[in-house]
Amino acid sequence: MQEVRTKDAVGHVLCHDITQIVRGGVKDAVFRxxxxxxxxxxPVLLSIGKEHLYVWEQVEGMLHENEAAEILREIAQGSHMRATLPKEGKIELIAEIPGLLKIDKERLHQLNALGELMIATIPSGMVVKEGDKLCGTRVIPLVIEEEKMLAAKALMGDKPLLELLPLKKVKYxxxxxxxxxxxxxxxxxxxxxxxxxxxxxxxxxKSHRILDDNHEEITSTIQEMLAEGxxxxxCTGGMSVDPDDKTPLAIKNTxxxxxxxxxxxxPGAMFMLAYTKEQTPILGLPGCVxxxxxxxxxxxxxxxxxxxxxTKEWLASLGDGGLCQNCEVCHFPNCTFWKGV
Structure with a gap:
């Protein structure tokens, strides 16, 4: 950081916000x-009494916060995302399509543990719309060692921290x-x-059938639907442990x-999930749905x-927070019941 005369500051990068106070209570940064x-x-700087400015002094081996933020953006950005322009060492990633956000949480933690740089995201597993904000990157100091940023990039490897997975519009x-x-x-x-x-x-x-409580008919109908593509x-109904509830047996027999x-x-304890050899999901849905x-x-x-x-392991993990509070006004997924990946 060096001090220069304001008249000689053209082309230099400000090291701090320049605040302007206007009578009537307005106080804001006129330059960031x-x-x-x-x-x-x-003329604007001189009009608010700034005869001298503190500007960034280019030093070999040091990166300005915006340059460093571009490296963080590269580490984080996956497909179907656009980046905002860097501002004050911060870049945000915005969804370009509807989808499900998946984050490598372990690598994200490793990055944030390095210090002086950070990436903050919305929760992994969140379903987002086009235009939703996914994350923000930020470099804490105004300048940071280039070596540290390159080391962070090497540590993270080539795979982006964030993936935005398109949601398939299935025929069911x-x-x-x-x-x-x-x-x-x-x-x-x-x-x-x-x-x-x-x-x-x-x-x-694509297909809807209403059947009696006959497990053989349910099994054959599932197979027919699968054959239809x-x-x-x-599958709804018949998911409890009562003797006349045949749906779990029918799904198993496929x-x-x-x-x-x-x-x-x-709600949802009596839920059932199976996959065919072709990885087509078959769900048994309890009445609470x-x-x-x-x-x-x-x-x-x-x-x-x-x-x-x-997976069975992921389903087993849902117990922590798996009790819906049945709030009068539902805020899902912004609540304790929502689960990410």
Whole structure:
């Protein structure tokens, strides 16, 4: 940092904010730290009493905060993201498409532990819209050793810290089970809920069947839907442990690999997930999905659409925070019930 006369400061980079106070309570920076002084700035600076300025002195081996921020941006930025222009050592990454954000949390922690630089993100696993902010990068000092930034880049390797995974708009099938619905005693109110939830992600209902509590018919119908090319099968009803609840047995008899029958989540404990050999998911959805605001289905669905395998280990991890508070005003996913990846 060096002191120069304001009249001689053109082309130099400010080391601090220049604040202007206006009568009536307005106090703000007229020029920000990192601003490159222009000829037209000189009268403004003189008018607020700045005869001398502290500017950045170019030193070999040192990077200005904005140059260093570009290195952080390169470390963080994956596909389907755009970067803002550097400002005061900060660059933000913005989603260019709707998708699910996946962050390498271990490497992110390693980077932030280095000191003097940081990347702050929204939570990994968050579903975002086009234009949503994903992260901000910042270099703490005005200047930082180039060697430190290059070491950070080498430590992080070539794979970006952030991935924005597109959400596939799948064609899905729904199998509604239960003699009470099959025989017309009650109306099917489950399928409309699923259609609404799936439509929010742009997914299309390809096939819907209402069946009696016959596990052989349920199994064969699942197989028929798979043969028709559905990319996700949702089975509703018959998911409890009552003797006449046949859906878990029907899913098992398709030959699909069972990931889990049951999950440490309320609402949603009686959830079932299986994958076919072709990795098509088959879900057994408990009745709570029909009436509760948010359930296990809302936690799992974005991962399935993003192509992230849902594992038994991940499902087991949901117990910590897996109790929905059933708030009068639902703030999901900005709540303790939401789970990332």
């Amino acid at each position: 730290k990192g601003h490159v002084v222009r000829e037209e700035d000189i 099938g729904v199998i509604t089970t239960g003699s009470e619905v099959f025989k017309g005693r009650i109306k099917d109110t489950f399928t409309p809920v699923l259609v609404d939830k799936m439509a929010a992600f742009g997914c299309e209902l 559905v990319e996700l099968v949702l 030959g699909a690999e069972i990931v889990s029958y049951g999950a440490p989540v309320l 029909m009436y509760a605001k948010k359930t296990i289905f809302d936690l799992v669905l974005p991962l399935l659409l993003a192509g992230i395998p849902v």
